[in-house]
Amino acid sequence: MENQPKLNSSKEVIAFLAERFPHCFSAEGEARPLKIGIFQDLVERVEGEMNLSKTQLRSALRLYTSSWRYLYGIKAGAIRVDLDGNACGELDEQHVTHARQQLEEAKARVQAQRAEQQAKKREAAAAAGEQEDAPRRERKPRPPVRRKEGGESKPRNTAKPAANANKAPRAVREEHHTPVSDLSALTVGQSLKVKAGNNAMDATVLEITKDGVRVQLTSGMSMIVRAEHLVF
Incomplete structure (x- = not known):
């Protein structure tokens, strides 16, 4: 044995x-x-x-x-x-x-997680200034300098004001999470987040053990996480 x-x-x-x-x-x-x-x-x-x-x-x-x-x-x-x-x-x-009720609730949690991930991707793309299929502006030819008779031509001020000079900076949304204080209150299939530094990754509870909670990340990877790294 x-x-x-x-x-x-x-x-x-x-x-x-x-x-x-x-x-x-x-x-x-x-x-x-x-x-x-x-x-x-x-x-x-x-x-x-x-x-x-x-x-x-x-x-x-x-x-x-x-x-x-x-x-x-x-x-x-x-x-x-x-x-x-x-x-x-x-x-x-x-x-x-x-x-049947458990199955429908589990499917709904997965769909909600996917929708949240898609929303975060769109927010990240917007914050980075990415615009899909945005048409490129063509540069217009500079008009010729007009000279005055008997005098010197004055240089034209071609400087353009910064496009974003008057725009307010984009506010960064801070996410507030609630720490998991009682492992016994968790259930298998429940959705929560795993803290990794300043980030929080979506995860699903697979198993509650005496050493912590086994979770599965949206990437498919599973791991055992201690309570202090779990939040809602």
Whole structure:
């Protein structure tokens, strides 16, 4: 037992469960609804294997059952299964309704994040003075200098006032964030921000652990972040 490798993330635990119980868990594709109370069955069957603890099993099960592919599988007529793939009863209507609501809320959060990212890109482009497809002005030829008879020509003042001389400087919008003070108040799938210096990056909660919170950035990268680096 001491020589067994340790699984460090919930994704690794899910991959292990899919290999250990292929008729119950799946690593990809639509997931089958799980038996109510399956956590206790897992504890009895695999606690200690691969140095797994109850906390790891609970976190992995929470991540698995909150994933989009699992929520897609919670539909009318679907049958719950135990660890060996045996049928354990049809889904209740209230469970189907709750899963549909969770799925719609998760989709709405993703759409809101994408819209926010697009708005930030447009603001950054405007602040930098970028204008797409702006026509280039053609320079007009300078008129000839008119000379007076019997005198010297006076130089023309060709200096133009600065285009932006009278314009007020663009105000820089400061974003105010609220620090995360209680990790227990967070939920899987919740949107928040990760502070990195003076910047704050959008992220989604994947898992709450004793060491911090595992989040996924909009770039697809996931990491564990301590509470002091999390804000709303």
